[in-house]
Structures are given as C-alpha cells and as structure tokens.
Amino acid sequence: MKIALIQQSNTADIAENIIKLESNIRKVAAQGAELIVLQELHNGLYFCQTEDVSVFEQAETIPGSSTEQFGKLAAELGVVIVLSLFEKRAPGLFHNTAVVLEKDGNIAGIYRKMHIPDDPAYYEKFYFTPGDLGFEPIQTSLGKLGVLVCWDQWYPEAARLMAMAGAEMLIYPTAIGWESTDTVDEKSRQREAWITIQRAHAVANGIPVIACNRVGYEADPSGVTNGIQFWGSSFIAGQQGEILVQASESEEENILFDLDLLRTEKVRRWWPFFRDRRIDAYSDITKRWK
Numbered sequence: 001m002k003i004a005l006i007q008q009s010n011t012a013d014i015a016e017n018i019i020k021l022e023s024n025i026r027k028v029a030a031q032g033a034e035l036i037v038l039q040e041l042h043n044g045l046y047f048c049q050t051e052d053v054s055v056f057e058q059a060e061t062i063p064g065s066s067t068e069q070f071g072k073l074a075a076e077l078g079v080v081i082v083l084s085l086f087e088k089r090a091p092g093l094f095h096n097t098a099v100v101l102e103k104d105g106n107i108a109g110i111y112r113k114m115h116i117p118d119d120p121a122y123y124e125k126f127y128f129t130p131g132d133l134g135f136e137p138i139q140t141s142l143g144k145l146g147v148l149v150c151w152d153q154w155y156p157e158a159a160r161l162m163a164m165a166g167a168e169m170l171i172y173p174t175a176i177g178w179e180s181t182d183t184v185d186e187k188s189r190q191r192e193a194w195i196t197i198q199r200a201h202a203v204a205n206g207i208p209v210i211a212c213n214r215v216g217y218e219a220d221p222s223g224v225t226n227g228i229q230f231w232g233s234s235f236i237a238g239q240q241g242e243i244l245v246q247a248s249e250s251e252e253e254n255i256l257f258d259l260d261l262l263r264t265e266k267v268r269r270w271w272p273f274f275r276d277r278r279i280d281a282y283s284d285i286t287k288r289w290k
Contacts, residue, residue: 001142004033004256006042007234007247009216014044014058018066022073028254029077035142037082039214039234040150040175041096046214046230050222051126059088067099067107075105080140082147084173086127087112096128098147098173100138109138113149114158121179121225124151135161143168143261146207150174153198153211157285163205164274168261170201174213177230191231191249199241206268208244208259209237215252239267 006024010017021043025036041047043066047055060066066085074081080103087097096113112131116124135158137144146167152158153172162170176194178187202209215232235246236257247253268274284290 001259001261002032002034002256003210003236003259004028004031004036004254005210005212005234005236005247006036006038007213007215007232007253007255008039008042009230009252010042010045010214010218012045017043018069024254025070025073025079025081026077028256029079031256033079033256035080035082035145037171037210037212038084038173039212040084040173041086042084042173042214043086045218046175046228048124048127049121049218049220049225049228051123052221055127056088056094059086059094061089062087062097062099062110063107067101071101071105071107073105074101074103078103080108080142080145082145082171082173084149089129093129094127095131096124096149097131098149098171100140100145100147103141108140109136111136111138111147111149113152115151115155117151121220121228135165137162137165137167146170148172150176153194153201156197156201156204159201159205163207167207168264169208169210169259170198170205172198172209172211174211174234175230176213177228180226180229187231191233195233195235195243198235199237199243202237202239203241203271204273206239206271206273207264208239208261211235211237215248215250239263240271 081101083099087095098111100108102108114131118125146162214230219227245257
C-alpha cells in the first residue's frame with residue numbers, strides 16, 4: 001500500500017490552509033498514494049495554547065463542511081483520507097475527532113480522541129470531551145485502520161487494544177513541538193521519546209505505525225509562553241519498529257512510502273508476543289494505581 005503523510009505549517013487563515021492541503025493531496029495522489037494521512041487539527045492553528053471560548057466557533061459537525069469538501073476530493077482522486085477535525089457533537093459538547101473518508105468520498109468511520117492532555121500550551125481539556133467510541137479500527141477498502149490521535153500515542157494500552165481488535169496499522173495525526181525556553185538537550189529528549197514510544201508500539205504489536213505531525217512556529221496569543229515550534233519529523237515505522245521514512249524537523253514536506261502489510265504475519269511468527277501474553281495476570285491494568 002502506498003501511504004502519504006502531509007506535514008504542513010498553518011496560519012490563522014483556514015481557507016488558505018485547506019487550499020494548501022488540497023494541493024498537496026492532489027500531488028501525492030498523482031504519485032500513486034492510496035492512503036493519505038493529515039496532521040492533527042489540520043484546518044487551522046493549534047488553538048489549545050490558550051483557553052478562549054470564541055474558538056468554539058471553529059468547531060464543525062460531522063458530517064459537515066470539511067467531510068463534504070475533502071470527501072469530494074477523495075472520490076475524485078480515488079483515495080482514502082484520514083482527517084482530524086474539531087467536532088461539534090451537540091451544543092456545549094465538542095471532541096477532537098479523526099474521520100476516515102473512503103475512496104467514494106463517504107465516511108468510513110470516526111475516532112474520538114480518548115486521552116486529553118492539560119499542560120501549559122496544550123489546554124485541550126478546556127475544548128475536548130474525551131472520546132466514547134473506544135479503540136475500534138475503522139474498516140476501509142484498504143484494510144482495518146487503527147486511528148488514534150496525538151496524546152493517545154503515549155499509551156501502550158491504546159495501541160494494544162487497537163491491535164487486538166484487528167488493526168492492520170496504527171495511525172496518529174499529531175500536533176506536538178517544543179516550547180522555546182526548553183534547553184537543547186531537553187528538546188532532543190522530548191522528540192526522541194516521542195519517536196521511541198511509537199516505534200515501541202510497532203514492535204510490541206507487530207504492525208506499522210504512521211505518525212503525521214505539523215511543522216513550523218505558532219505564537220501563543222496570550223504571550224504567557226513563547227509559543228510552540230512544532231518539530232515535524234513525521235514518520236512511518238515498520239513492524240519491527242524500523243524507521244522506513246521520516247520527514248524534516250523544520251520543513252513542510254510530503255512523504256510517500258510503499259508499505260508491505262504482508263510482513264506483519266512473518267514478524268508475528270518470529271516474535272509471538274500475542275501468543276505469550278499472560279492474560280490471566282493482567283487484571284490490575286484497569287486500576288488507577290496498585
């Protein structure tokens with residue numbers, strides 16, 4: 001399967017961002033991409049640096065304007081697209097939601113972000129209600145996609161449950177970067193930890209991992225912090241955690257890779273982690289702390 005990741009910088013001009021996304025989607029489709037993954041909250045700026053009620057005006061219903069616009073593009077190009085949207089589910093109820101569009105432009109399924117952070121410059125709990133759809137892969141013409149979102153990528157439980165439900169790959173639309181006052185060493189540790197944990201999900205579950213991050217600098221509107229420098233570095237890791245392709249830390253970039261999904265069966269025979277799981281001894285995993 002030929003997979004494309006679109007790593008992009010955004011401005012406050014949502015229409016301009018979408019035009020750029022559409023252009024890049026057309027470019028990678030012309031290069032043979034079958035599955036196209038976009039970054040987290042790709043239509044605009046990463047607005048969670050502050051808590052501002054006016055931002056809720058940016059939310060949209062699903063189905064809605066974005067699923068219609070990108071759905072037409074998916075149908076025209078015959079590709080599957082993974083979107084990441086600010087969902088208005090009901091008055092006062094909002095989610096950080098990934099949407100998978102099928103080749104005919106219809107919605108194959110959605111996933112609502114389960115783990116919601118609340119850290120300086122990442123005030124997502126103000127905006128998003130935790131997901132309630134569980135960890136269920138989305139069936140498409142290309143296979144079962146285990147779609148998760150950003151902060152979910154730090155949790156081995158989420159990756160494992162997706163894999164156990166039959167996901168053939170894990171996909172993480174992401175928005176993560178550095179606060180400028182961090183030291184160079186700390187910045188390096190954070191980025192490497194982000195890559196390492198996701199590679200570990202690939203190893204532990206014997207399936208590929210696809211992470212699509214945004215890139216570029218976005219200021220903190222409040223001026224409390226020095227804003228976020230998103231570190232890009234979008235990548236695809238193979239079934240043994242090997243980095244197959246990776247984008248720049250600082251530049252907008254489309255990356256494509258022909259992924260061998262048949263390798264999953266081979267790797268799981270060599271490393272039978274699912275065979276050797278001690279499911280009789282894991283009951284404490286559902287406790288907050290033992």
